[in-house]
Amino acid sequence: MSALLEIRDLTKRFGGLTAVNGVSFDISRGETVGLLGPNGSGKTTVLNMISGLLPASGGAIHLNGEKISGLAANRIARRGVARTFQLVRILPSLSVEDNVVAALAFGKKRLWDRAARDDALTCLERVGLQGRGSENAADLTYIDQKRLELARALAAEPSLLLLDEWLAGLNPTELRIGIDLIADLNDSGMTVFLVEHVMDAIRALCGRSVVMNAGMKIADGPTGDVLGDPGVVRAYLGDAHA
Numbered sequence: 001m002s003a004l005l006e007i008r009d010l011t012k013r014f015g016g017l018t019a020v021n022g023v024s025f026d027i028s029r030g031e032t033v034g035l036l037g038p039n040g041s042g043k044t045t046v047l048n049m050i051s052g053l054l055p056a057s058g059g060a061i062h063l064n065g066e067k068i069s070g071l072a073a074n075r076i077a078r079r080g081v082a083r084t085f086q087l088v089r090i091l092p093s094l095s096v097e098d099n100v101v102a103a104l105a106f107g108k109k110r111l112w113d114r115a116a117r118d119d120a121l122t123c124l125e126r127v128g129l130q131g132r133g134s135e136n137a138a139d140l141t142y143i144d145q146k147r148l149e150l151a152r153a154l155a156a157e158p159s160l161l162l163l164d165e166w167l168a169g170l171n172p173t174e175l176r177i178g179i180d181l182i183a184d185l186n187d188s189g190m191t192v193f194l195v196e197h198v199m200d201a202i203r204a205l206c207g208r209s210v211v212m213n214a215g216m217k218i219a220d221g222p223t224g225d226v227l228g229d230p231g232v233v234r235a236y237l238g239d240a241h242a
Contacts, residue, residue, distance in 0.1 A: 037211055063080065179204050
């Protein structure tokens, strides 16, 4: 498989703190890859640089062979990168359908009126919210707000979907629904890169995982091998467990 995303020596500094330190890896088209590591290891900062929310201090990011590091977030989105956030970001004063219409109106396709509403309904059906477009977004349950945020991301028709702890906080039944939904997106050909702490989800979804600790990449390989790596165990649990 050819690389969709190429990251080389990616670095982010906040004053005297180096949050991400010379990280490099590729993601091939059609992969679902996990980005793992203890809290504070730099995972979300990597996603923020890929999506353009933060500028990189060094290194380069290429998507489809085109350099995207240094571009504004809206320009990166139009090149095929969509994401969700650790804290759900919806428009609570709007209906479920209008949340997705807003994403379509200001996204890559710039759709309006009937075309936007038709696409919005398709996106909602894809995440399991069919028939609920008229509901107030603020009244949705937690998992359904996550589904709505995902529908907004899918409205951009991304080639690369970034999920930042999208499965966090779900009960076991909801978690199974979420895992199946992400698996269906990947089966449809979408490339998925997810930050996640739910190891059952990582094992179910990710054939490969990248692990960070203290801003550096410490492992990259098949998920089963990575999770058994003594250095990874040490990063998560300390020397006594390695």
